[in-house]
Amino acid sequence: MAAIDPSNRGLRLVTRYLVLGLVALVFIFPVVFMIVSSLKPDQQLLTDTGSLRAFLPVGDISLDNYFAAFERAPIGKFVFNSVLVTVITVSLSLFLCSLAAFSFTYLEWFGRAALLSVILATLIIPFETIAIPLLLLVSKLPWIGVEGVTYGWLDSYRVQIIPWIADALTVFLFVQYFKDLPRELIEAARVEGATWWQIYYRVVMPLSGPVIATGAILKTLKMYNEQYIWPLISVQSETYRPVMVGLQYFFQLQIAWGEVMAYLTMITVPVLAFYLVLQRAFIASIASTGVKG
């Protein structure tokens, strides 16, 4: 009778893993479908979508879609552009937003609560409403480069980086996390004569691994996966185009679905690798801040 005893630990374990396995399958299906489909010719891909064969590498399997995708679009350049823009933006964002959050959390200055409220209020403004004013603004801003002072940031990396460095969500994440750090640590450091800068980079930031990971992942996903409208209107040359605009190269009148899947598989790899590296810290941070991505 032990086998059907609800308190049986083995049975509970099997049940738990069975449920978790099913949930994992549901979440992994799209990725499996994408990878498997990228290996099939269009005709077979479309035929298989109505059955479980869609998730199996069966039939006429080859890497032809990958070769064709490379011929259709400069994928390496698009991935490089997106990775470059993402890495610089995320790095600067984590630095500046954490500094801002530090100031909001630990420094006493007039109007900080009101300013934080204003910053957080920007979370409800959709980007579409500010896209055109922002475009007009960056099209006239000065820049100092090797050619001296020029005007207009359009068609460059900087136009894809600078407007995205500061964002309310990242500031909010850091503020929430910093509030939970023991005040005694900060006060002890002050008593020992540490400057605010020393407290920031020697005390607070070393303890902020989980929130840095969360901010990095959320910001990376936003910069890499969701940057479409802004580069569409602010970048004209192929030299600076990111992966999401590049995806549109594959949507011709007759869509080559196999090539679309191959392209998506290739551009997903960097994001997936990044997430897998940081997932443990990400989960820990979610547990502590209650923020979901």
Next chain:
Amino acid sequence: MKLTISGAIVAYAAVSGAALAQTELALWYHGAGNEEEAAVLNGAIEDFNNAQGDWTVVVESFPQIAYNDSVVAAALAGNLPDILDIDGPVMPNWAWSGYLQPLQVDETLVSNFLPSTVGRWDGEIYSVGLWDAAVAIMTRQSTLDKYGIRVPTLEEPWSLEEFNAALETIKASGDFDYPLDLGTAWTGEWYPYAFSPFLQSFGGDIVNRDDYQSADGVLNGDAAIAFGEWWQSLFANDYAPGTSQDPAVRDTGLIDGKYAMSWNGNWAATPVLDAFGDDTLFLPAPDFGNGSTIGAGSWQFGISATSAHPDGAAAFIEHLMQDKYTAAFSDTLGLVPATPTAAAQSKYYAEGAPMEVFYGLSEAQALVRPVTPGYVVAAKVFEKALSDIANGGDVIDTLDAAVDEIDADIAKNGGYGH
């Protein structure tokens, strides 16, 4: 040896001097990702750059889906190139908005172009296209024979009753998922391009073309209501897949035998010909009472208002207008050549060639979409109305609402300069 080196230096200086003397003209094009199309365009550009010493055209290609948004954004930011390619029905809006300047080409150069390939606004030519697109009912001779359905011709297209009877007969056979594929999976410009000719054939229109100041009476009059009810019946009776049609099945449904007939453009004709060979039929649009019509007006070339070199830009566009490039684009893209002389050179549209019928359709049935800056908004309103009606919306209410929206937009924009 010295002489050789001196000669080389002089030759190099001459060549580089010529190159330096050439003024750069930027061209934006909508065909990124289509390498065959890019090859034809790049070949024509190379020929132009090598044939004269004044101008060098440099192309920047955009994905088609993103192209119009990119151009509008660039216009706002004052960042337009010299030469643009423009979707025909959008041209009046861009001209009215001040993005374009009139194209200085001799009328005699466009005299043999299909009328729908010459973009005119406010009495002037603003753009010229090398090709047009045509839509037909694609099916198989054997399918019509099997069900005893008459093959329609340009002279005698199907009537509304004949068309409905054909759909009912095929539906009743149970041999296909749907008798007719309308391509409802394709959103955007496909709706007004492909379906407004049905409305026009019923006797309605998207906007009143007498003065382009209102849609009242043409988009919600008796003819338009009759069209709307017929349109809704196609989906209510399961004659055609609805707006949730899978885009992938749209591409292959006719060839796979899911659909008996497909309303599709000439760009999709070659896979059908490859699959069905001599059994292929490209049929004209039915005549719903007011004559058969199909949409017209494809991509065209024009000059931006901010170009400092309209003479160079016009020289390049005139260069492109040669039959050899028109035929080359047609051979590559399967599109209808803009001139009969180019059609004669083309592998698909020459006399006796497999897609010759499309040239006839363009010549006989083509009706450009409303030539007004307000078309851009009206087209989206029309698309939404058709989608709503297909999904069971009340025909009269939906069309009335569409008219209100279009009229409000026209009023808001001061009549769009008509």
